[in-house]
Amino acid sequence: MTICIPVYNGEKTIQRTIESILSQTYENFSLIISDNASTDKTQNICEQYKKKDSRIIYYKQESTIPLWDNFDFILRNVETEFFMWISADDFILPTFIEKTIKIVKSNKNIVGCCSRSENFILKNNNIQIISKQKKSILSKFGSFLNKKNFAPISGNYNQRMRKCLSASTMFLYSVFRTDIAKKSFVISSSIPEIAFFIKVCKFGELHFVDDSLFRYYLGGTTSEGPIKTLRDNNANFYLYLFPMMDFTIFFIKTFGFLQFFKNFDIIFRRNLFHTLHNLYNIFKSKK
DSSP states (O other), X not given: OEXXXXXXXXXXXXXXXXXXXXTOSOOOOEEEEEEOSOSSSHHHHHHHHHXXXXXEEEEEOSSOOOHHHHHHHHHHTOOSSEEEEOOTTOEEOTTHHHHHHHHHHHOTTEEEEEEEEEEEEEETTEEEEEOOOOOOHHHHHHHHHTOOBOSOBOSSHHXXXXXXXXXXXXXXXXXXXXXXXXXXXXXXXXXXXXXXXXXXXXXXXXXXXXXXXXXXXXXXXXXGOHHHHHHHTTOOTHHHHOTTHHHXXXXXXXXXXXXXXXXXXXXXXXXXXXXXXXXXXXXXXXX
């Protein structure tokens, strides 16, 4: 089992992430950290941990590379049968690996497994779990357009594909079968992780542990907004207005028009949501 942390300037949070990994009840793992040319104290923190624990492998990129390239780099260096990614902002509870890997090992048709999660923020450097809050009408409309389900992705391939299109992004932080993940990874800043899920599910099912064992940081990189992400990746101008266009083209090229029309309702809603979301963020940034 290999646990992978892609990180950039994570000095404020990576220590908590590493500690949560080293505290796992499942101890037969390697920890690979790929530092994306951080300019803060990330390297010093990682090297100190590397000296203390021989399971830790540390890489530092010579220059900053796109986010998904760093995910891919770290995956290509995995040599074990199972692996998982975890952000340097997040952390896992002690039994996360033990419980998720047990499910993956239990059935060859299961290609990945994660757990339920809770969101948190830092208040005066203390962890504060965020419970569900009342949504505005605008938020409810957005949830309808971009509905995401956290449920096992099972059934035949057509059923799994449809479930993937509305799957929770938390499945990205599953324990995966490494060989299947390597066959399925899509390197593109303009194609979201959903493309990876769909390709992975060609080989089998995604399940989850019905315990909340993952903690997701709401102040992390992905919470900075889609416009900043597009700017950081030097995205083409059309992606600001049609952020799902590359994914839609990828889907048609990879799976054909028949699958596209079978799942048109979900793809259309996702396109509409992300376009409106970006327009809202552009308008907000101009105020």
